[in-house]
Amino acid sequence: MKTLERPPGVLSEPEWRVEGRDKVTGAARYAADVRVPNMLHAAFVSSPHAHARIVKVDASAARGMLGVRAVITGADVRPARYGRRLQDWPVLCWDHALFIGDRVAAVAADTPEIADAAARAIAVEYEELPAVLDPEAALAEGAPVLHLDPSPYLYLGGKRPTVPNANVQGYGLHEHGDVDAAFASAHRTFEHRFTLARTHQGYIEPHATLLWLDGDVVRVVSTNKAPYGLRQQMAACLGLPEEKIVVDAGHIGGDFGGKGHSIDEFVLYYLARATGRPVRAVMRYADELQMSATRHGGTITLRTGVDREGKFVAHSARVVFDGGAYAAGKPVATLMPGEAMVTLAGYHLPNVRVEAMTVYTNQIPAGHSRAPGQPQNVFAAESHVDLIARELGLDPLELRERNAIRGGEIDVEGDVWHDSAAHEVLATLRREARWDAARGRGHGRGIALGARPSGRGKSAIALRLDREGRVEVLTAVADQGGGQHTLFQRIVAAELGIPLDRITVRRGTTENTPRDAGIGGSRVTPVQGGAALEAARKLKAKLDEVAPGAPFAEAARRAAPLEIVAEHTSDANVNAVYAYALEVEVDRDTGHLRVLDAVLVADVGTVINPVAARGQLEGGFIFGLGQALMEELRVEDGRVTTTNLGDYKLPTIADAPPLRIVLLTDSPGPGPFGAKSVGELSNPGVGAAVANAVHDACGARVFSLPVTAEKVFSALRTERRAGPQEGWHTDAVRE
Amino acid sequence: MSTHDLRFTLNGERREVTVPADRLLIDVLRDDCGATGTKLGCAVGVCGACSVLVDGELQSACLLPAVFVEGRSITTVEGLAKHGELNALQEAFIRDGGFQCGICTPGQLIAATALIAAHPEPSDGDIREWMMGNLCRCTGYYGIERAIKSAANV
Numbered sequence: 001m002k003t004l005e006r007p008p009g010v011l012s013e014p015e016w017r018v019e020g021r022d023k024v025t026g027a028a029r030y031a032a033d034v035r036v037p038n039m040l041h042a043a044f045v046s047s048p049h050a051h052a053r054i055v056k057v058d059a060s061a062a063r064g065m066l067g068v069r070a071v072i073t074g075a076d077v078r079p080a081r082y083g084r085r086l087q088d089w090p091v092l093c094w095d096h097a098l099f100i101g102d103r104v105a106a107v108a109a110d111t112p113e114i115a116d117a118a119a120r121a122i123a124v125e126y127e128e129l130p131a132v133l134d135p136e137a138a139l140a141e142g143a144p145v146l147h148l149d150p151s152p153y154l155y156l157g158g159k160r161p162t163v164p165n166a167n168v169q170g171y172g173l174h175e176h177g178d179v180d181a182a183f184a185s186a187h188r189t190f191e192h193r194f195t196l197a198r199t200h201q202g203y204i205e206p207h208a209t210l211l212w213l214d215g216d217v218v219r220v221v222s223t224n225k226a227p228y229g230l231r232q233q234m235a236a237c238l239g240l241p242e243e244k245i246v247v248d249a250g251h252i253g254g255d256f257g258g259k260g261h262s263i264d265e266f267v268l269y270y271l272a273r274a275t276g277r278p279v280r281a282v283m284r285y286a287d288e289l290q291m292s293a294t295r296h297g298g299t300i301t302l303r304t305g306v307d308r309e310g311k312f313v314a315h316s317a318r319v320v321f322d323g324g325a326y327a328a329g330k331p332v333a334t335l336m337p338g339e340a341m342v343t344l345a346g347y348h349l350p351n352v353r354v355e356a357m358t359v360y361t362n363q364i365p366a367g368h369s370r371a372p373g374q375p376q377n378v379f380a381a382e383s384h385v386d387l388i389a390r391e392l393g394l395d396p397l398e399l400r401e402r403n404a405i406r407g408g409e410i411d412v413e414g415d416v417w418h419d420s421a422a423h424e425v426l427a428t429l430r431r432e433a434r435w436d437a438a439r440g441r442g443h444g445r446g447i448a449l450g451a452r453p454s455g456r457g458k459s460a461i462a463l464r465l466d467r468e469g470r471v472e473v474l475t476a477v478a479d480q481g482g483g484q485h486t487l488f489q490r491i492v493a494a495e496l497g498i499p500l501d502r503i504t505v506r507r508g509t510t511e512n513t514p515r516d517a518g519i520g521g522s523r524v525t526p527v528q529g530g531a532a533l534e535a536a537r538k539l540k541a542k543l544d545e546v547a548p549g550a551p552f553a554e555a556a557r558r559a560a561p562l563e564i565v566a567e568h569t570s571d572a573n574v575n576a577v578y579a580y581a582l583e584v585e586v587d588r589d590t591g592h593l594r595v596l597d598a599v600l601v602a603d604v605g606t607v608i609n610p611v612a613a614r615g616q617l618e619g620g621f622i623f624g625l626g627q628a629l630m631e632e633l634r635v636e637d638g639r640v641t642t643t644n645l646g647d648y649k650l651p652t653i654a655d656a657p658p659l660r661i662v663l664l665t666d667s668p669g670p671g672p673f674g675a676k677s678v679g680e681l682s683n684p685g686v687g688a689a690v691a692n693a694v695h696d697a698c699g700a701r702v703f704s705l706p707v708t709a710e711k712v713f714s715a716l717r718t719e720r721r722a723g724p725q726e727g728w729h730t731d732a733v734r735e
Numbered sequence: 736m737s738t739h740d741l742r743f744t745l746n747g748e749r750r751e752v753t754v755p756a757d758r759l760l761i762d763v764l765r766d767d768c769g770a771t772g773t774k775l776g777c778a779v780g781v782c783g784a785c786s787v788l789v790d791g792e793l794q795s796a797c798l799l800p801a802v803f804v805e806g807r808s809i810t811t812v813e814g815l816a817k818h819g820e821l822n823a824l825q826e827a828f829i830r831d832g833g834f835q836c837g838i839c840t841p842g843q844l845i846a847a848t849a850l851i852a853a854h855p856e857p858s859d860g861d862i863r864e865w866m867m868g869n870l871c872r873c874t875g876y877y878g879i880e881r882a883i884k885s886a887a888n889v
Contacts, residue, residue, distance in 0.1 A: 020829035023837035024821060024844060026772020026812035033771035202872050204776040204784050205838040253774070253838025254872050285777045481836030481873045615832040615878050622875030645777035645870070653866045653876040 008494035008673065015611040018485045018505050019251070028251045031223045032208035032282050039210070040069055042264065042271055042281040043115035045105040045122045046291070047097030050131035050362040050638030051144075054093060054124065057105055062118040067110040070274035071118065072267075074104060079152060082237040082266040083328030084229065086169070086335055087154040088147060089365065091237070091266045097126070098146055098325035099362050100639050101291035108271040108279045133638055135298065135322045135359035138167040146325065146360045154236050161334065169327035169358040170335025176414040177351030182314035186305025189314075190388050194380040195704035197632040198297035198322070201369050202623075202650050205253020206288050211268040212278035218245045218269060225252050225259040225480045226518020227510050229331070237266055248509040249478035256623065257368035259480060260520055261293045261329045289648055290640045293329025293367020294633055296321040296337055296358065300380035302344070310392050312403050315412065316353040317343035319377070322366060323358035329367020330358070331520065337373030338521060339452075341413060344381045345374070346422050346451035346577055347400075348409035362638050368520070370620070371452060371680035375627055375687060379705050382448040382688030386695065396692065397435055400449050400579075401426050411451075415573055421603035421667040422449070422577045432662050433581035433599040443596070444697025445583050448685035451575040454669050454677045455523030460514030460567040461531040463492065463539050469556035471496065471539070473505040476513035477528050482679055483612030484524045488532040490608050491672045495536035498552055514565050522677030525608065526570040526670045533672040535566035572670035576677065578602040580685045584693040586700075591713025593694055595625065595657040602661065605669035605676035617661050617682045624686030626651040629706050743804045745770060746814030754801050761785050761796040763804075764811060772812040772841045776870070783869030786842035787811050793849040812841035815848065824848060827886040832878030839871045847883050856889045 022028035059071040074094025081087045109115035132138045145166045210221040224230040227247035235242040264281040271279045298321035305314035327335045340356040389399035404422035462474040485505040547555035583597040630649040634641045642648035669676030700715035736755040752767045764770045776784035785796040788810040834840040850865035
């Protein structure tokens with residue numbers, strides 16, 4: 001294992017958020033806080049049918065209302081479609097509506113109340129079509145094709161990969177080793193199928209947009225966390241040059257993947273153009289829950305063969321995600337959640353076949369949600385591994401120890417790990433969670449192991465030095481709560497060897513900052529942080545050139561004013577490993593479960609922001625716990641039925657159990673000073689740890705998320721009647 | 736819709752606005768008074784982002800018709816710092832990781848202010864009971880709990 005250089009001393013100084021004062025005084029500006037003179041308000045008309053042909057839109061009554069400044073329909077925007085990678089979502093539908101909530105008309109009016117009244121006055125005639133509500137139905141032969149002619153859809157950055165079926169959005173097939181031969185010679189083979197609920201990211205701030213035309217420039221104040229990404233998507237969709245669009249992102253009130261996807265920005269352009277005035281839209285939370293890009297639901301079938309020592313010799317998987325009506329919410333090239341193919345993370349797997357796909361249905365479109373693909377896959381994987389351990393009569397932790405990946409071994413994607421902290425993580429978990437101690441009556445303990453790669457991508461950052469030796473960091477990186485601006489401050493201070501208070505961080509727009517990849521995919525620390533470090537190094541080199549050997553203050557006096565722009569690409573494939581141990585108590589009479597205690601061991605490399613790193617891990621745990629225990633975006637016949645935050649349950653402070661986090665910092669990551677990414681490390685493993693703990697406590701196995709009292713109760717009843725469940729589980733023994 | 740002339744105090748300053756009967760306090764604060772520190776989240780009184788104090792009592796501004804604050808005194812996040820000095824709770828939220836994205840923070844600070852006024856040395860149970868109505872998606876609540884405890888010296 002590589003060892004770390006000693007991190008610079010400034011990193012041990014207390015962390016004080018650069019934007020902290022603004023956030024605790026109410027001064028921090030979010031998109032919905034911005035007002036401009038003459039601003040109009042938008043409202044929308046959306047389809048009440050899951051699949052329908054639009055016969056006629058009659059907006060005459062709305063157009064005649066006092067205070068209504070514009071009404072537009074699909075005919076006014078045709079053929080404009082938007083999306084993060086594949087632009088397949090109509091700005092307003094003109095021929096077909098593909099889910100309940102798909103928009104068919106838009107209004108701009110003097111007040112939000114007038115806009116709403118006008119939207120209600122628009123009469124739309126539909127012809128209902130058969131709805132395809134399930135991915136397997138969409139894949140069946142003869143199923144209605146939801147996107148009849150995708151050939152004009154723009155695919156940003158290259159050519160859309162081919163798909164095996166017209167209702168497939170994205171598809172992947174990976175194979176390495178000789179998986180059929182390995183299954184044939186396996187000692188025992190296990191197969192399980194898991195079902196995952198759709199969930200919502202649950203940010204507290206709804207999407208908000210304010211857009212106006214300034215001559216031939218489109219100005220956009222947005223909650224989008226990747227301003228350059230939005231600019232590119234808008235330029236492609238609207239047929240404008242990128243430099244004629246200026247995106248200003250400000251503070252973002254929670255993201256978790258959901259703020260990379262914009263909806264209102266595209267239609268507001270048409271309303272602003274029609275009225276010549278600024279137009280504002282703030283999504284209602286009810287609309288957030290019914291039309292923004294959710295976490296994918298789906299089914300995951302895993303098959304693993306083991307040898308006599310319990311080593312995983314063969315693994316195959318089929319992952320079918322319900323992509324909903326549009327693929328627009330997915331930014332990655334495959335048009336699948338980023339980790340869709342990672343079905344058994346953190347293990348040595350010499351023979352693998354994984355097939356994954358996202359499928360079009362007449363459901364709410366799915367997109368990216370914190371660690372996209374992982375909460376689903378880790379739930380399936382770590383439930384599967386636990387079930388295998390039980391069948392083999394092995395301690396679940398020991399089975400993981402026998403199979404966890406080491407340096408030089410190959411993972412489920414066919415990548416050879418240079419280095420692995422997996423065994424150290426498991427050994428630490430065994431010790432810290434007192435795994436070998438006896439459990440209380442009615443108590444159970446469950447573990448989950450996982451791994452997530454540090455983010456990759458390219459970014460640039462500018463530094464400006466003045467004569468007083470002050471450094472300004474100029475970045476396009478928005479602030480969605482990860483602490484990125486404080487991260488840049490600490491990295492630059494550390495590298496230049498100057499106090500933190502000499503450095504200010506200024507966020508700019510796409511008009512006045514270097515191009516940036518945007519927040520996402522655990523990218524900020526290695527990529528944008530790497531750019532900050534690179535910029536500081538270049539500045540230092542420049543000062544050495546101007547004033548060799550001089551102290552910083554003197555060199556700055558001589559060299560300033562000075563501006564440095566540095567670009568950085570981080571493409572290293574380095575994984576961070578984590579493991580959970582959870583203790584639960586289950587009431588066998590009701591299925592009610594309570595998480596009593598949690599231990600998280602996380603391999604994070606060097607910590608730059610100690611408060612933020614802890615906060616990300618703690619927050620990720622509760623995010624994962626919500627999805628493990630209570631969160632489900634329920635849908636009936638294509639209609640979301642959890643349409644407010646009372647029905648869609650998010651965890652409260654009363655749901656937070658004691659959590660102990662043990663950080664492993666010796667295994668260096670690709671980020672500055674050996675840092676790794678932590679933002680998406682702690683949420684994916686919680687679901688499986690809960691399900692495994694419940695099984696340990698009462699013998700009931702829940703094969704789907706969330707693990708609710710009803711499901712535990714039902715599993716307990718099934719078990720009482722018929723012994724251990726067999727329906728989901730096959731086990732072929734070979735001698 | 737009838738309109739009403741309202742007089743109330745916002746963070747110690749007297750305000751006068753004329754509003755229709757159905758106008759909600761959140762809109763009066765954010766749009767009529769320009770006090771955008773208080774946030775609108777769920778709009779159904781569940782998330783707590785719009786928490787304000789009305790005569791010291793914790794209220795959801797997204798549910799409260801503005802006419803009910805006639806003659807009353809409202810405290811929002813903008814009223815917590817005195818003469819530019821952050822109070823102990825605000826300092827603690829920064830130091831102890833009481834926020835990340837910050838969208839729920841105005842409501843959390845207001846709820847915590849009400850909590851500490853009612854229970855100057857809050858127990859764990861007091862904190863859970865009082866803060867349950869304020870959702871935070873970022874912190875997992877641990878940082879908020881640390882901040883409240885350190886501000887209250889418990």
